[in-house]
Amino acid sequence: MVGRFLLVGNGSRPPAELRRSRGIVVIDGERSDWRDDRFYDDGRLLEWSSLTKTVTARLLVELERARIVDPATLVSELLPYLDLSGATLRDLSSHRAGLPVMHPGAENGVFGDPCRGAENVEFLADRAGAVASSQSRLGEYRYSNLGYAILGAAMEAATGKQWFDLVREWVLPTEQFPSVTVAPDANRRALPRLLGFRREPWSISDGVYRAAGGLWSSFEDLAGYAERCMRRGHRSGWFMLRNAVYYHTGQARDTGVCVIIAPEAERFGVAHAMLRGPNATKALLENLMFDNYR
Known part of the structure; x- marks a missing residue:
């Protein structure tokens, strides 16, 4: 099953396999319209899950x-x-x-x-x-x-x-991250459809587990959070990927997300995907940031 990717980071033009993934890509502030509007149209809110x-x-x-x-x-x-x-x-x-x-x-x-x-x-x-x-x-x-x-x-x-x-x-003041929420409008949630039916997410945002994985936001606020963590050198709660590079992933019912930050190198990347297996976004970002853009 083909997944839908949404990316932001530093580097140059993504390789062909990423251009075929039908998402939206922002590299060094340049945006390419590879978006699948069924899932990632403007105004949609993305699930952060364990991020x-x-x-x-x-x-x-x-x-x-x-x-x-x-x-x-x-x-x-x-x-x-x-x-x-x-x-x-x-x-x-x-x-x-x-x-x-x-x-x-x-x-x-x-x-x-x-x-x-x-x-x-x-x-x-x-x-x-x-x-x-x-x-x-x-x-x-x-x-x-x-x-x-x-x-x-x-x-x-x-x-x-x-x-x-x-x-x-x-952590996330409203004036800087206005779309962040634990109660997303059902009509604005970025969710996949299977056989024509929209799949409902797990209820992680509705109770005590929200502190573990309950946030949603626009892609812009998600990317803004990643850049802020990179610029401020935040490491609490993050895992080390390699020397001076940190990451965190999130996997919900049908969506996945990964953020990689490299504060010393002033680099960051975000990937959000649907209908992909665990660690797909992490593997994608590693490829994007460290294999194709050295």
């Missing part, structure tokens, strides 16, 4: 700088119903709290919605025992959407404010 984690991690950094939240705080101090064997907010942010990808009993993402039922923090309280029993060894890396859901809930408890309100105040 949202870099925003949540940055929020923790900003709250620490403002002396509002200490990353060394135990999760149990802020969420007493969760006994996570000494795990701190920093452990959650670095995926070292020993938590699984999703909560115990979550639906399979292939045929169901793994976020179904996780509408509020009471969801975490109701499953506190199961969550605690799913914890493995503290300090070992274990990628976890559940950990970021708990991190968002903990910061809400520490501040008395909703996670998205905190994001707007400290």
Whole structure:
């Protein structure tokens, strides 16, 4: 199945295989109309999925700088119903709290919605025992959407404010990123169609998992966020790709996204795709930024 790509970055003209991918490409400010208007027409909102984690991690950094939240705080101090064997907010942010990808009993993402039922923090309280029993060894890396859901809930408890309100105040101010939302208009969402029917996304934006993957925005705001992270040298929540180069991906039901930033080289790239497998956007950006444009 042919995917649809949407790209922005630095370099020169993309290779032929990218020109055939029917997306929209922005390289050094030059825009080429390879867009598939069925999916990526003007005004559509794109799903960030797990790229949202870099925003949540940055929020923790900003709250620490403002002396509002200490990353060394135990999760149990802020969420007493969760006994996570000494795990701190920093452990959650670095995926070292020993938590699984999703909560115990979550639906399979292939045929169901793994976020179904996780509408509020009471969801975490109701499953506190199961969550605690799913914890493995503290300090070992274990990628976890559940950990970021708990991190968002903990910061809400520490501040008395909703996670998205905190994001707007400290990381993505409305005047600079006006389209960012966790409640996208259903008619503006960039989603694929299969057999003529539009596929609904997982409900990750509707409850506690929004801190792990719930953001949507225009492509312009997504690209603006990537450039801002590059220029400010943000690294919290990012993974190292190679020396002085960082990345984060996101994979939802039918969409994928990747951002690569190289602050020292002042380079960045963004790819958003539909109906492609995990890591497709990452592989594409690596090719675009480091193989074809050396």
